[in-house]
Structures are given as C-alpha cells and as structure tokens.
Amino acid sequence: MTGTDDIPWPSLDHAYGSARDVPAMLRAAAQPRRDRAHRGVQNLHASVLHQGSLYSATAPAVRHVATLALEPRVKVRAALAAFVGTAGASAAMLYDDEIVLATREAVTAAALVLLPLLSDPDPEVRASAAFAVGHGPAEARDAVAAAYAAEEHPATRASLLMALARLDPDHGPRAVTAACAAPEPPAVRAAAGYARAVLDLGWDPLATAAVVDAWTEADGDGPLPDWPWSYRPLDDLTEVLGTRAVPVALGLLASPNPAARAAGGSMAEALCTAYRSAPPLLVPAMAAALADEDPDVRRRAVAVVRVSGAAHLAADALYAVAARPPGPPEREPSLVPEDPSEAALCLLATTGHPALGDLVRAALDRNRIPMELPRLLARAGLPFSADLLARVRARLTVLAGTPDVPANERAGWSALLASWGTAGSAALPEILAAGPLAGVWAADALVTFGGPEAVAALAVAAAEANPYSRVALARAHWRVSGDPSVARAVAEDLFTLDKDTPGAVALWRDLDAGPLPAQVLRQFDRDAARWSVDRDTQVAVARHVYGTTGDAARVLPTLVAVVRAGDQPAGPAATLLGEIGDPSVLDDLRALLDDRWAAVGAAGAIHALTGDRAGLMEPLVAAVASGSGVGWRPALELLVRCGAVEAVPGLAELADRDERVVAFGVMHGGVCAEDDALVVALRAAVRDLTGVTGGGAVD
Structure with missing residues (x-):
C-alpha cells in the first residue's frame, strides 16, 4: 500500500462522486479474509470501472492494484490482475481523451509490472495476468510467447494465446492458426477461434471447425467458463462475424453435446434477430430441434422459430412434432409452452398449414390448449366449421368453471369467434357464463355479435374494468348500442379518478359532450407538466379546446411549453401546432428535429406551416x-x-x-x-x- 496516501483521492472522481473512498477499497482488497478481499475488488470495479467507464481515479487505481497483485499474501491476486486487464480493455474501446490516455498509460506500466505473474504457481493468477499483459505494450510479447510455449493448463494457455495474438502481429496469428488445427484442449481451440474472429485474423472453415469442436468436447459450462477475455465468447463471435457465424451455429446444432446444441440455438436466435438472410438458413434446423431430447435445446428451438417470423420455412417439420401426443401437463401454464408438441402447434398456427384444423380439434378433444394458441389461430384466420365451434364452446364452458385460469386463452377464443362473424355468435352464452366482466376479454366478439346481452355485458365491463381499459370498452359499448350515456359516464369517472385522462378527453371530444369539466381544464392552465403522462393530458385538452372553440390563443402557450419540454408528448403537440398554422412557433419546432421522440411530429408541422x-x-x-x-x-x-x-x-x-x-x-x-x-x-x-x-x- 506504499504511496497510496500520496494520491489526492478526494480531488479525483469515480462513478459515485469523490474518490476519497478508493484507499479503503484497496485496503479491503488486501484483507487476509478472502470474502472481504473479494468485496474490495468488487467495489473497485463498481466505482472506478463502472460498466466499463473510466474516471480520473481509474489510472492511479490501476497502478496501485498492479502493485498489490504482486504481493504473495494477497488472497485475490487473480481478480486484481483481471482488474488491470479490464481497465485496458475499456480504454482500448473508448475515444481518446485525457482520462482514457492516462488509463492506457497506467495499464501499459502495470502490464510490465505484472510480467512475473505469468509464471505464478496459481493457474488462475497466470490466466488473469495474461489478460492484463495482453493489453500492455508490444515489448511484453517475448515473455508472453515463452509463457505460452511452456504453459500446460488449458484455460491459462487459452488466455496466453489471446495475449500473444494481440501483442505479436507476426508470431501471434501463426500461433492462433496452429492452435485451430492442432490437438489442443477445447479451451485453447475455442480461444483460437475467438481470436481469429475478434482480432480480424481471417475466418475460414478451419476456424469454424475449431469452435464447433471446442464446444462439442467441452462440458456443460463450455470451453471458456469465467474466461477473463470474454464472459460470453460465442455472443462476441456472433456479433463480430455476422452471417459468417451461420456455419458455426449449424455445426453446434448438429453436435452430440446438448450444451453445444443449446449454444447453437442461442447463436441462431441472435443471427435471425440481427440479419434478414439468417432465417432461411437456420429455421429448418431449429424446427428439427423442437424434438430434441434436451429441454434447453427445445426451448431454444421454440425461441428461434418464434422470433424469426419464418415458421412457414419449416412447416412440415413443425407438423411432424405437433402431431405427436403431448407429454404430462405443465405444473404452471406459461404463455410459451414447454411441451414440444404444444410449442410446435403454436408455431404451426402461424403458417396456415392445411392440417392445422385437425390438430386443433385433437387438442380441444384432449382439453389441453396452450395459452397463446387461440390468439394465434385468430390472427391466422382459422376457417369456421360447425364442429370446431362446438368444441370451442365446450372449452369455454370448462374455462368458466376454472376462474383462476388467466384470461389469455378466453380472450384468444373470443378473437377467433369474432373472426367468424355472426357464425360465432352461438357461443355468446358460453362467453357470458364466464362472469360479469366477460366483456373485458370478449369485447371484440360482443361488438361483432351485438344484441341486448352483448350491450349489457359491455356496459358492465366499461363501468368496472381496469381504468386503463375502460375507454376502449366504453367505445365498444357506444358502437354497439348507439347510446353515448355509458361512454360519457366513464369519461366523467376517469376525470374524477385522474386515470387515463388523455383517453377520456379524446372520448369526450368524440362524444361531442361539450366543454370539459373544470378539474380537467385546471391541468391545462399551467406551464408544461413535470411528468410526461401529464403533458399527454395537456395536449389532449388542447386538441379538444381548439377543436371545439377554434381559439388558438387559448392553447398556444401550453402547446409551446410542451414542445420545449421535449420527449414523447412534444410530437403530438407539434402536430397540433402545425394544424393551428401559426408560423411564430417554427423555431421551437425546428429545435425538436433532434428529439428522437418528437422529430416526426415536428417535421410534419414544419412542412404544414411552410410547404418546404x-x-x-x-x-x-x-x-x-x-x-x-x-x-x-x-x-x-x-x-x-x-x-x-x-x-x-x-x-x-x-x-x-x-x-x-x-x-x-x-x-x-x-x-x-x-x-x-x-x-x-x-x-x-x-x-x-x-x-x-x-x-x-x-x-
């Protein structure tokens, strides 16, 4: 700890303000009790390297941490060396400024200080030291090359290989290529593949095979658990390679190791989400994985086919799995089913497969319905048939007797019945049997069917539902009945409760109900509200007042204040200003063009005002x-x-x-x-x- 007190820590800063507490963290890291020492290192990370950010206290902390890591009595030398490497990795990714340059200089010096740890008896210390030294100067390369040649511990050798690849532009890439082909342990081959990707050393089938083989031969934690260079090496590799990683994902999906197959599924999900060309290449393989013996692989397969939006590319494979009888029911039903057969049925529902109706009939006969299936069937437009209607009615009767079941399934059946038009109205008794709030989840069907019973159910739902559902239900009742009284009562009640006021104001305007109540206007007659939701109310009131009175002067001050406050409410406020047509607000509107939430509304208003x-x-x-x-x-x-x-x-x-x-x-x-x-x-x-x-x- 020599020299720690010579640093003016109080005048430096970290993530939480003054760095006056850094000496205490350093002393904690030197504690003989391992748990306290680890807590000290964690606190250093959280403050001085918070989420990869650098501060004026980072560089002096790095120098003292490196000195501390050399002390044999310290219990957390590996964590301290890794701290230096993390600082170097962060500094390498950030743009130059005074703090970043100071940190790089400190890491360069610390890396040379830590060279003796490359031969430490503890392999974890050696691995962390390689991570730190790998972010140091090129003059450390000979020491790293010698350590790599002598190292036998797989994880440490993997860390040294990465350091060598970074420091030595001549020998490093050759060592990486050799490690891809040589009979190295899985950790070293995985590190070789990682290095070729993230250091842009060239990617080819040899690198693909190295990664696939490494994850295939590794245990469940993968070949590089807790590797200092990357805690998620496959994620990093996927991000760097892009679609060049598709063969890696396919190779892992074909692996005999279930952990490797699950890792391949994770890669496939990331690739499908990031690249438009990925689903045709990966979805067929993932559909086959729906029948995998490993539940983690099956979950990944469901996630990939679901997120890709391309289940049609594997419809036949999905049908083969969906046609199998499901296993035992889940203890706790979930939106996305765990059972492979039920998961495949939900995915098949998005494809319009010709055998879908038969599979749905079988599921209804078993009285086993995945929670999200009815919604998907409604969205896909499952054709009406009398026998399907009879089965849906029977299922609704079962659900009416189990009130604790989530409303998702009921709402999905309601949407399907609504999609059948008046042909689905025979199920109205089963819908209403669910209880007084049936209108909440069955509003779409009740609007489609109409009639006195539907009107009554919607009136109850509009009066008693969650405040943020009541406007939509009131509109549904008004649309079916033609009677505005329920909608007006809902708006008045929401005004009193101060809930969903923007929705209630819009409903009031559409009802042509006259001037707004005084308590609502009081929210409008002030500067821009502090909270975004209250500014939404101000914009809604402004639209009503201007629409009913045409009084621009009445609304302009508040609208301009909302625009100047920015954020989401500023967009609708700008749109209304464009409709009012007062060019005096142009400067305020132009200032919004850099606001990601309001730029479109501002642009529309400017064009409306100028035609330019x-x-x-x-x-x-x-x-x-x-x-x-x-x-x-x-x-x-x-x-x-x-x-x-x-x-x-x-x-x-x-x-x-x-x-x-x-x-x-x-x-x-x-x-x-x-x-x-x-x-x-x-x-x-x-x-x-x-x-x-x-x-x-x-x-």
Whole structure:
C-alpha cells in the first residue's frame, strides 16, 4: 500500500462522486479474509470501472492494484490482475481523451509490472495476468510467447494465446492458426477461434471447425467458463462475424453435446434477430430441434422459430412434432409452452398449414390448449366449421368453471369467434357464463355479435374494468348500442379518478359532450407538466379546446411549453401546432428535429406551416432507420406525402441491406416480423416516390 496516501483521492472522481473512498477499497482488497478481499475488488470495479467507464481515479487505481497483485499474501491476486486487464480493455474501446490516455498509460506500466505473474504457481493468477499483459505494450510479447510455449493448463494457455495474438502481429496469428488445427484442449481451440474472429485474423472453415469442436468436447459450462477475455465468447463471435457465424451455429446444432446444441440455438436466435438472410438458413434446423431430447435445446428451438417470423420455412417439420401426443401437463401454464408438441402447434398456427384444423380439434378433444394458441389461430384466420365451434364452446364452458385460469386463452377464443362473424355468435352464452366482466376479454366478439346481452355485458365491463381499459370498452359499448350515456359516464369517472385522462378527453371530444369539466381544464392552465403522462393530458385538452372553440390563443402557450419540454408528448403537440398554422412557433419546432421522440411530429408541422421540406429529410430518414414502430411508420408516410424523392437512396439502402433495421423494442418476439413489415413499407414508399416497380429495393 506504499504511496497510496500520496494520491489526492478526494480531488479525483469515480462513478459515485469523490474518490476519497478508493484507499479503503484497496485496503479491503488486501484483507487476509478472502470474502472481504473479494468485496474490495468488487467495489473497485463498481466505482472506478463502472460498466466499463473510466474516471480520473481509474489510472492511479490501476497502478496501485498492479502493485498489490504482486504481493504473495494477497488472497485475490487473480481478480486484481483481471482488474488491470479490464481497465485496458475499456480504454482500448473508448475515444481518446485525457482520462482514457492516462488509463492506457497506467495499464501499459502495470502490464510490465505484472510480467512475473505469468509464471505464478496459481493457474488462475497466470490466466488473469495474461489478460492484463495482453493489453500492455508490444515489448511484453517475448515473455508472453515463452509463457505460452511452456504453459500446460488449458484455460491459462487459452488466455496466453489471446495475449500473444494481440501483442505479436507476426508470431501471434501463426500461433492462433496452429492452435485451430492442432490437438489442443477445447479451451485453447475455442480461444483460437475467438481470436481469429475478434482480432480480424481471417475466418475460414478451419476456424469454424475449431469452435464447433471446442464446444462439442467441452462440458456443460463450455470451453471458456469465467474466461477473463470474454464472459460470453460465442455472443462476441456472433456479433463480430455476422452471417459468417451461420456455419458455426449449424455445426453446434448438429453436435452430440446438448450444451453445444443449446449454444447453437442461442447463436441462431441472435443471427435471425440481427440479419434478414439468417432465417432461411437456420429455421429448418431449429424446427428439427423442437424434438430434441434436451429441454434447453427445445426451448431454444421454440425461441428461434418464434422470433424469426419464418415458421412457414419449416412447416412440415413443425407438423411432424405437433402431431405427436403431448407429454404430462405443465405444473404452471406459461404463455410459451414447454411441451414440444404444444410449442410446435403454436408455431404451426402461424403458417396456415392445411392440417392445422385437425390438430386443433385433437387438442380441444384432449382439453389441453396452450395459452397463446387461440390468439394465434385468430390472427391466422382459422376457417369456421360447425364442429370446431362446438368444441370451442365446450372449452369455454370448462374455462368458466376454472376462474383462476388467466384470461389469455378466453380472450384468444373470443378473437377467433369474432373472426367468424355472426357464425360465432352461438357461443355468446358460453362467453357470458364466464362472469360479469366477460366483456373485458370478449369485447371484440360482443361488438361483432351485438344484441341486448352483448350491450349489457359491455356496459358492465366499461363501468368496472381496469381504468386503463375502460375507454376502449366504453367505445365498444357506444358502437354497439348507439347510446353515448355509458361512454360519457366513464369519461366523467376517469376525470374524477385522474386515470387515463388523455383517453377520456379524446372520448369526450368524440362524444361531442361539450366543454370539459373544470378539474380537467385546471391541468391545462399551467406551464408544461413535470411528468410526461401529464403533458399527454395537456395536449389532449388542447386538441379538444381548439377543436371545439377554434381559439388558438387559448392553447398556444401550453402547446409551446410542451414542445420545449421535449420527449414523447412534444410530437403530438407539434402536430397540433402545425394544424393551428401559426408560423411564430417554427423555431421551437425546428429545435425538436433532434428529439428522437418528437422529430416526426415536428417535421410534419414544419412542412404544414411552410410547404418546404428543406432540412426535414435527414431527421425523417433517421426516424425510419431507428426502427422504432412509433417513428418509422409516420416518418415514411410523411416522406411520401412530401414527395421526398431525394430520400429514395437512403430508403432503398435500408430496404436492401442484410442487417435488420428493427432490432429491439417489439413485444412478443416480433422483431423479425416488424422488420419484414418495414421492408415492405420501404419498398412501397420508394415505388410511390419514383414510380419504379422493378429491381432492388422496389421489387
């Protein structure tokens, strides 16, 4: 600990403020009790290297940690050496600034200090030291090469190989290639494949075989458990290689090792989610894995086929699994079934397979229905038949006697019955038998069927359901009955409760119910509210007031305040400002073009006010490229409405590229389906803008 007190720690910072507590963390790491020492290292990571970030305290901490790691009496020398390596890895990924450069300098010095640990008796210490030294200067390469040549412990040899590949541009790549082909332990071959991918040393079938063989021959934890260079090496490899990793995934899926097959499934899911060309290559293999003997592999297979949105590519394989009798029922039903037969049936429901109806009949006869199956059948448009209707009615009767069953299945059957139109109305008694709140989950069917009983059920549901469901139910009742009184009562009640006020205001406006109550207007007559949901209310009230009175002066101050507050409510506020047509707000609208939540609304308002699309194309194309369902649809519509021919190259590139635009943020595993919908919309937009109907992005 010599020299620790010479550092002005209080004037330095880490993730939680002043670094005055770093000396205490260093002293804790030197404790003779291993648990306390580990806690000290954990605290250093959490503060000085918080989630890979660097601070003014990082560089001096690295120097003192390296010195501490050399002390034989310290119990956590491996963790301390790994801390130095982590600092080096973080500094290597960040842009140059004073803190990053200081950290790199500290790691360079620390790596040379830690060279003696490459021959430490403890293989874990040697492996961590190799990780640290591998982020050091090139002058350490001879020591690393000598240590690699002498090392016999597989995990340590794997870490040294990675360090050698980083430090020695001549000998390192040759050693990596040799390790791919040589009879090395699985850890070393896995490290060789990892190095060839992440260090861009060239990828070929030899590297693929090295990775597949390494994971096949390893135990359940994989060949590189707790490897300091990467805690998720296959994830890193997949991210770096992209679709070049498809043969690796297929090789792992064909492995006799179930842990390797499950790892291949994880890779396949990541690839299908990230690349448009991946599902045709991977989904057939994953469909076959639905019948795997290992439950983890089966779960991965379900996840891949589900998320890919491409079950039709493996419809016959899915049918073969779905046609088998299911195993024992699950103790706790889940949305995605564990049983291979039931999981395959749910996936088959998305394909329109000609034998689907027969399989559904068999499932209803067994009284074993996966929770999500009815919803999928409704979405797929399962054709009506009298015998299917009879079976669905019988199932609803069973469900009415088991009130603790989640409403998901009932709601799905309601949607299917609604899709059959009046032919499904024979099931109305079974729907109503579920209880007074049947209208909550069966609103779509009740609207389709109509009649006094449906109207009464919807009235009860609108009055008693969750506050955030009541507006939709009130609208359903109004649509069926033609009587606005229930809808008006719901809006008044929600105003009193201060729940879903924006929805209630919109309902009030559509009812043409007159001026809003005073307690609602009080929320409007103030500056922009602090919380986003309250600003939503302000925009809803502004739209009502302007729509009923035409008084722009009454609403402009609040709308401008909401726009200046930014975030999601600013988009609808900007749209309304564009409708009002006051050019004095243009500067505020232009300031919103950098707000990812409100840029599309602002662009639309600016175009409405000026008729000019100058300066709007970049934020609109960026909104499409974000892949957000909230943004890309209205952005595309606005681009077409503006006649933005200059946006065509950017839109065509988004449509034609292999990497998906939509990568996250879609519920129920619909990332791929949403991205596929985006591609269709992009090509339609290009056609509309150019009139071209053939070739590339406009096919």
